[in-house]
Amino acid sequence: MSDHLMNTYMRQAVTFVKGEGVWLWDTAGEKYLDALAGVAVNGLGHAHPKLVKAISEQAAKLIHVSNYYHIAEQAALADKLCEVSGMDKVFFCNSGCEANEASIKLARLYGHNKGISNPEIIVMDKSFHGRTMATLSATGNRKVQAGFEPLVSGFIRVPYDDIEAVKQVATRNANVVAILVEPVQGEGGINIPKDASAYLATLRQICDAQGWLLMLDEVQTGIGRTGTWFAFQHSNIKPDVMSLAKGLGSGVPIGACVASGRAAEVLTYGKHGSTFGGNPLACAAGLATLQAIEQEGLCKNAEKMGNLIRLGFEAEFKNSPEVLAVRNSGLMIGIELDRPCGSLVKMALEAKLLINVTADKVVRLLPPLVINESEANELVQRLAKLIKTFLNS
Numbered sequence: 001m002s003d004h005l006m007n008t009y010m011r012q013a014v015t016f017v018k019g020e021g022v023w024l025w026d027t028a029g030e031k032y033l034d035a036l037a038g039v040a041v042n043g044l045g046h047a048h049p050k051l052v053k054a055i056s057e058q059a060a061k062l063i064h065v066s067n068y069y070h071i072a073e074q075a076a077l078a079d080k081l082c083e084v085s086g087m088d089k090v091f092f093c094n095s096g097c098e099a100n101e102a103s104i105k106l107a108r109l110y111g112h113n114k115g116i117s118n119p120e121i122i123v124m125d126k127s128f129h130g131r132t133m134a135t136l137s138a139t140g141n142r143k144v145q146a147g148f149e150p151l152v153s154g155f156i157r158v159p160y161d162d163i164e165a166v167k168q169v170a171t172r173n174a175n176v177v178a179i180l181v182e183p184v185q186g187e188g189g190i191n192i193p194k195d196a197s198a199y200l201a202t203l204r205q206i207c208d209a210q211g212w213l214l215m216l217d218e219v220q221t222g223i224g225r226t227g228t229w230f231a232f233q234h235s236n237i238k239p240d241v242m243s244l245a246k247g248l249g250s251g252v253p254i255g256a257c258v259a260s261g262r263a264a265e266v267l268t269y270g271k272h273g274s275t276f277g278g279n280p281l282a283c284a285a286g287l288a289t290l291q292a293i294e295q296e297g298l299c300k301n302a303e304k305m306g307n308l309i310r311l312g313f314e315a316e317f318k319n320s321p322e323v324l325a326v327r328n329s330g331l332m333i334g335i336e337l338d339r340p341c342g343s344l345v346k347m348a349l350e351a352k353l354l355i356n357v358t359a360d361k362v363v364r365l366l367p368p369l370v371i372n373e374s375e376a377n378e379l380v381q382r383l384a385k386l387i388k389t390f391l392n393s
């Protein structure tokens with residue numbers, strides 16, 4: 001370990017050296033089941049042959065030029081993203097917070113173009129949008145913001161899954177230009193709206209009636225994670241703006257702000273940019289990721305395996321009142337306990353299993369989309385045993 005790394009992470013005492021599918025190996029040759037996938041990044045699992053081939057071939061040809069020139073791989077990935085989303089235009093960046101920054105800039109410019117000089121964006125309690133100044137200001141978690149004041153202004157916060165609260169804002173605030181919301185809250189604790197499809201549909205109606213943009217943060221929910229390409233596809237609506245990152249490049253850093261209709265025309269020449277954004281290597285990774293998901297039916301697999309895992313945990317915990325809820329949307333899975341359970345992460349690591357705990361009491365699982373039935377069953381068996389031990393200790 002180095003003394004020269006800023007102390008920004010609570011790291012587990014392990015170093016991984018290689019991976020294959022849902023499995024990882026550490027420096028001692030020990031094998032782990034990866035139920036976190038680099039926080040929803042490694043959807044194809046580790047060392048997927050199609051991804052390795054695409055990246056290697058692209059690296060040998062051209063890694064980076066600049067957005068001063070046409071980039072064929074970027075155009076191809078934009079076309080593919082629009083094909084699978086039904087949306088119109090894409091701006092490429094390098095991460096989730098940058099994708100949200102682009103969405104926020106787009107919304108503000110949209111407002112200014114309408115003559116609103118102090119545009120405001122509705123955001124949610126318990127949301128997570130990133131750690132840049134604008135995105136941490138949009139985030140609904142004081143821990144992320146504390147110490148970084150003054151925050152960026154122009155955000156109005158309402159409770160998640162509360163349509164009435166949004167309507168209230170509409171009646172008293174003429175400066176609102178957009179709603180920014182996660183279809184399922186990830187960092188916030190795998191929070192799924194009671195009727196997720198109706199929630200988005202109603203937000204869509206309100207946005208249409210008010211002339212607001214509906215902006216979905218699909219950084220975690222996107223790219224097959226919830227059983228469809230994007231979580232909004234569980235409903236009949238389309239957003240104006242959608243931010244993507246995490247699973248898009250399978251670990252090669254890439255983010256995207258995707259827009260449709262009038263929103264797709266807002267960011268024009270000179271209004272936004274990125275040095276690395278959409279470079280040939282990252283876009284080759286993105287394209288290979290989308291192609292593999294399509295060819296291997298991984299959206300369907302995420303739906304099937306996610307439900308199988310939830311049913312498995314429900315059966316394991318049917319006599320455990322300490323387990324308050326098991327919920328999932330595809331392979332976004334949360335197990336909510338009645339007590340803080342951060343120490344489960346280390347217990348799981350010792351049992352050769354990678355998991356995460358978020359929102360204090362929620363075990364969060366984000367396994368690779370390629371997980372198969374026997375691996376899913378093994379995940380349930382290993383983790384259920386650990387949680388029972390934890391609850392009895």
Ligand SMILES: *Cc1c(COP(=O)(O)O)cnc(C)c1O
Nearest residue numbers: 095096097128129130186219220
């Ligand atoms: C992870 C995440 C982000 C931030 O992405 P970074 O790549 O870490 O900047 C933003 N929004 C959501 C919903 C996320 O899950």
